[in-house]
Amino acid sequence: MEEQERMVEAVLFASAEPVTLREFEARMPQGCDPAEALVNLRNRYDGRGVHIVKVGDAWAMRTAPDLGFLMREETIESRKLSRAAVETLAIIAYHQPVTRAEIEEIRGVSVSRGTIDQLLELEWIRLGRRKMTPGRPVTFIVTPGFLDHFGLESARDLPGLKELRAAGLLESRPPSAMMPPGPETLEEDEAATGQSELFED
Secondary structure, three states: OHHHHHHHHHHHHOOOOOHHHHHHHHHOOOOOOOHHHHHHHHHHHEEEEEEEEEEEEEEEEEEEEHHHHHHHHHHOOOOOEOOOHHHHHHHHHOOOEEEEHHHHHHHHOOHHHHHHHHHHHHHEEEEOOOOOOOOOEEEEEEEHHHHOOOOOOOOOHHOOOHHHHHHHOOOOOOOOOHHOOOOOOOOHHHHHHHOOOOOOO
């Protein structure tokens, strides 16, 4: 098992993307148990500067959250998402699989095609299964890339409103229908600002 842990560690260290169990099994000798090796390795790395984390159905090495400030010079500064993009992304994350019509119903305004297209280009959302309703509309779901970016194991680990505001992802209160039930509401101001742009200057 110690040798299997070394193999799993080597694969994770060299991989730029999260690695699935199936990929581990394809690379490692027959008879190995990468699942057990990953659990053991995860425990071994507990409390160290690098953690072994699960991202959806895959595994990856990530810097310990409390040491993120050390990587400040190594990261690319990202631009803030527009209100339309944040709301659309949040609706998809919390209500997936969800159709465009359902997103518009929750937000109370139409969704710009540009917003959806650019979220797709960011690879934070992707097309899901078609709904078994008239017209067979496509649905949208979040991707492993979205989960990885926000340090989530699955969509069940999504933060609540307070956590989102603390992280600076929400400048003001989102519509109550967009998130888990709560007393908070937001007046829609998209009509004045427009929704075609994903990013704000």
